[in-house]
Amino acid sequence: DAEVVLVGRSNVGKSTLMRELTGHSFETGGSPGVTTEPNHYDWTSEDFLITDLPGFGFMSGVPEDVRERIKTDVVRYIEENAGKILVGVLVVDGKAVIDIIDRHSGEREVPHDVEMFGFLQELGIPAVVAVNKMDKVDDRDERLDELAERLGLYPPWQQFDETLAPISAKRGSIGPLEAAVRHHLHEQQRDDL
Numbered sequence: 001d002a003e004v005v006l007v008g009r010s011n012v013g014k015s016t017l018m019r020e021l022t023g024h025s026f027e028t029g030g031s032p033g034v035t036t037e038p039n040h041y042d043w044t045s046e047d048f049l050i051t052d053l054p055g056f057g058f059m060s061g062v063p064e065d066v067r068e069r070i071k072t073d074v075v076r077y078i079e080e081n082a083g084k085i086l087v088g089v090l091v092v093d094g095k096a097v098i099d100i101i102d103r104h105s106g107e108r109e110v111p112h113d114v115e116m117f118g119f120l121q122e123l124g125i126p127a128v129v130a131v132n133k134m135d136k137v138d139d140r141d142e143r144l145d146e147l148a149e150r151l152g153l154y155p156p157w158q159q160f161d162e163t164l165a166p167i168s169a170k171r172g173s174i175g176p177l178e179a180a181v182r183h184h185l186h187e188q189q190r191d192d193l
């Protein structure tokens with residue numbers, strides 16, 4: 001079945017977003033590292049599966065080797081299923097993402113979010129970045145421009161509204177994400193004709 005996957009660091013609001021997209025309830029704010037298997041659900045308004053992959057990155061109380069294994073599993077899942085994954089949604093915390101990326105940028109280090117964005121593209125999977133928690137961000141356009149730049153996209157961010165989708169899962173404002181995902185789905189259906 002055609003599939004949309006959701007990836008992201010722990011605590012970015014993936015469970016909250018899943019609830020909005022599927023109508024199912026998910027444990028939010030639960031212990032990190034709890035979701036360790038891919039979970040498949042129907043996207044209520046569309047005809048495909050949405051797969052929630054385990055959150056990766058720092059999680060307090062979760063040892064380094066477990067975190068590494070989770071990330072390896074996520075990467076492997078995406079590689080093995082690349083042929084049927086229509087869109088990869090990378091969920092980030094709009095309030096924290098720039099600081100996190102900058103803190104982990106170095107000569108020998110690529111931040112998880114940047115790495116995952118590049119990885120999806122390498123596999124030919126259209127990537128949409130769901131920039132969540134925008135309700136907490138005041139300098140919206142500035143923040144989104146900074147993120148675009150970190151991802152190798154040239155500001156202004158509005159040029160990439162099929163790639164950058166500012167949302168607030170908690171408030172149920174996810175229109176830009178639905179629009180971006182639909183854009184890629186329709187584009188691929190057109191290519192298939």
Ligand code: GDP
Pocket residue numbers: 008009010011012013014015016017027028029030055132133134135136167168169170171
């Ligand atoms: P997950 O670990 O990625 O599944 O994240 P959760 O969905 O459990 O959310 C982590 C925390 O972020 C919870 O306290 C949520 O209430 C909060 N959260 C999720 N989405 C939003 C949002 O859009 N805005 C704000 N302000 N908080 C959010």
